[in-house]
Amino acid sequence: MNLSDDQFEVVIPSQYEAGQAVVERIMTLVQPVGFQDRDLFGIRLSVDEAVTNAIKHGNQSHPDKTVRIGFHLDERKVRIEIEDQGPGFRPEDVPDPTAPENLERPNGRGLMLMREFMTRIQYNAKGNVVVLEKHRQTTPVG
Amino acid sequence: MSTGKRRIDLEEIGGVTIAKFVDKKILDEANIQTIGGQLFALIDEDGRRKIILDFSLVEYLSSAALGKLIIMDKKAKAAKTKLRLCCIRPDIYEVFEITRLNKIFDIKSTQEEALEDF
Numbered sequence: 252m253n254l255s256d257d258q259f260e261v262v263i264p265s266q267y268e269a270g271q272a273v274v275e276r277i278m279t280l281v282q283p284v285g286f287q288d289r290d291l292f293g294i295r296l297s298v299d300e301a302v303t304n305a306i307k308h309g310n311q312s313h314p315d316k317t318v319r320i321g322f323h324l325d326e327r328k329v330r331i332e333i334e335d336q337g338p339g340f341r342p343e344d345v346p347d348p349t350a351p352e353n354l355e356r357p358n359g360r361g362l363m364l365m366r367e368f369m370t371r372i373q374y375n376a377k378g379n380v381v382v383l384e385k386h387r388q389t390t391p392v393g
Numbered sequence: 394m395s396t397g398k399r400r401i402d403l404e405e406i407g408g409v410t411i412a413k414f415v416d417k418k419i420l421d422e423a424n425i426q427t428i429g430g431q432l433f434a435l436i437d438e439d440g441r442r443k444i445i446l447d448f449s450l451v452e453y454l455s456s457a458a459l460g461k462l463i464i465m466d467k468k469a470k471a472a473k474t475k476l477r478l479c480c481i482r483p484d485i486y487e488v489f490e491i492t493r494l495n496k497i498f499d500i501k502s503t504q505e506e507a508l509e510d511f
Contacts, residue, residue: 267421288484300456303457307422349493354493355463355466357463361456363491
């Protein structure tokens with residue numbers, strides 16, 4: 252459902268391609284509004300990781316489960332909310348991938364990258380909804 | 394196992410295999426599985442002993458791709474294969490820094506530098 256160009260909400264099936272289509276849609280809306288290149292890279296990476304987590308880990312790619320994605324863009328920030336239909340998880344239980352004993356483990360880096368690149372990342376108590384926010388640099392232009 | 398469309402270009406220079414990723418984005422699960430299979434085959438099937446992974450065409454990768462690289466690194470160590478990475482653009486290098494993977498991989502700026510004393 253399209254409310255306007257800077258706000259939308261969609262419900263997608265638990266399929267990688269459907270997730271990527273939403274990532275592309277979000278980036279198309281975010282790109283022209285003046286985020287720096289590093290921020291655009293970080294937003295894409297974070298949304299991609301969060302949507303992939305929702306599909307793969309949250310919904311276990313189950314064909315009957317969906318992912319809801321809300322998008323809001325204003326002059327100060329972009330906000331993306333992603334909800335899956337899985338049992339949720341506790342972010343604090345994810346081991347620190349940079350600890351020496353975990354450095355060579357192949358998983359667990361997505362959450363860390365989201366935290367690093369976004370201004371704010373918040374999970375609900377159940378752990379099946381994540382809100383990602385990136386605030387724009389306040390340096391005046393022109 | 395190296396099934397599917399080839400996702401890496403291979404070149405031999407003085408006994409060193411240069412494996413160059415052909416995709417701009419390394420993120421989709423199937424794609425990553427294929428790339429992983431083709432990379433692992435360089436060690437497991439071909440028995441190559443010196444490998445440089447060239448990222449010059451890669452603009453973007455996901456954490457799942459990082460996972461494959463870590464497994465590649467483990468395989469290389471187990472097989473006593475020397476592995477180097479090169480030509481990683483700054484955005485992606487930052488991902489390696491944040492996750493401290495720059496500490497476990499031998500990363501060089503250019504292919505020439507990666508070939509030096511290898």
